[in-house]
Amino acid sequence: MAEIKSSSRRWEDMETDVLVKIFKELNMIELAPVAQVCHAWRSACSDPLLWNTLDLGLLKSNFIQTRASPYIWVDDRSDRKLMKALRIAMSLSRGAVTCLIFHFNLYMRDEHLSYVAESCPRLRRLVMPAWNRITKNGICHAVRIWEELESLTMPSIAHPSYIMQEISRSCKNFSQLKVMGTFDVNFAFAIATNLPNLRVLSVRCSILTKEALLFILDCMDHLEVLNMSHCLLLENLTPTGKKKVFKELDGNIRDKTARLREFFHCQSSSCIACDRISRDEGLMRWYKYEDWFWREDEISSLALGNYGKLFDESCLDLGFRN
Known part of the structure; x- marks a missing residue:
């Protein structure tokens, strides 16, 4: 013995x-x-x-849509549970997180984002949640901390200029952007003006106007990779703003995209993603589809792959159920 x-x-x-x-x-x-x-x-x-990658892609808020700004209501218990989960992750990771993934239906507040930014100052890649409850000051404060940020996946936003300006000032190595939602000429102008050295852009499964596409192709000389797969492509017809959907790329656009190292485009009637974007009239209702669907991208560096093992579904209840 x-x-x-x-x-x-x-x-x-x-x-x-x-x-x-x-x-x-x-x-x-x-x-x-x-x-x-x-x-x-x-x-x-x-x-x-x-902790190199903190994948919170299964963590979603339970919410109610409202008519008044910010058009979303999330109860206090949900916010407290989210902060508790973030504190656990930040305590254990000790600032080692360089890639942070949020679900697009996670409605965090400024205090959540600020806490994450101050706890993960070395972040290089961010997949942002919905903007509804995050203010201009909140996102700008976070971006100023993330000086090493190289890649951002974000929902579309009505006024993108201030975000692009802050990225231009603070993130000198920034090179990859993915926009999910609507990509119009104002968005294109904000990117071309503030991020002229952007190399990779994805607007996959978004509403994309022909004017915005041409503006990007004409003005962004350093762009190498563009993904406009499964987009609803629109073209202005009249000064009143009436638009039509165009199903094929014309010769002018094809000539301009020929200079790119990689160009992804799909408008096939047999494609599931194209069918979904058409039925949703360009504003993809991600909640109706498989949980992995929003994570895909034809550009490998922007694809999120399978969910990590940092959460399982038994741990995801953040409180209020709609």
């Missing part, structure tokens, strides 16, 4: 590399109590290998 006892090892003496491999199979909620076992386990739970 003495020999058996002397040869045994304690769990806390296990090599850190082995612990990290084991903990990679756990989601974030499971990691929280594991980190309380001992100092060695907490250290392994905070290993940067576990």
Whole structure:
């Protein structure tokens, strides 16, 4: 018995590399109590290998749409649970997160975004949630902290200039942008004016005007990769703003896209995504479709792949149900 006892090892003496491999199979909620076992386990739970990417893509708010700004209501209990989840993640990750993914139907507030920004100052890639409850000051404050930001996926916004201006001032290595929603000439102008060195742009599954497309192709000499797959392509017909859908790219657009290193375009009647964008009249109702559908992109560097293991569905209830 003495020999058996002397040869045994304690769990806390296990090599850190082995612990990290084991903990990679756990989601974030499971990691929280594991980190309380001992100092060695907490250290392994905070290993940067576990936290390069923080994928909260399954974490959604339960909300009610309203007629008054910000057109969304989320109850206080939901906000508190979101902050609790963020505090767990930020405490364990210790600033190691460089890629942060939010669900487009997560309606966070300025205080949530500010807390995340100050806790993840080395962020290089961000997939933004809905804008409804985030103010101009809130997003600009976060962008100023994220000086290393290189890639942003964002819902469309009515007034994009201030965001693009802040990215131009603060994020010198910024090179990739994905817009989900509506991409008109005002959006194109904001990008071309403030981010002339942008190299990768995706407007996949969005409303895209011909004027905006031509403006981007004419003004952005450094653009290398463009994805306009499954878009609802519109063209102005009259000064009153009446538009028509055009089904094929004309020769002028094809000539301009020929200079790009990669160009993705799909308007096929047999394509599921094209059919969905058509039936939704350009404003994709993502909630109707598979949870992975919004994560896809033909540009590999913008595709999100499968969900990470930081959350499972049993951990996602943020409170109020509509």
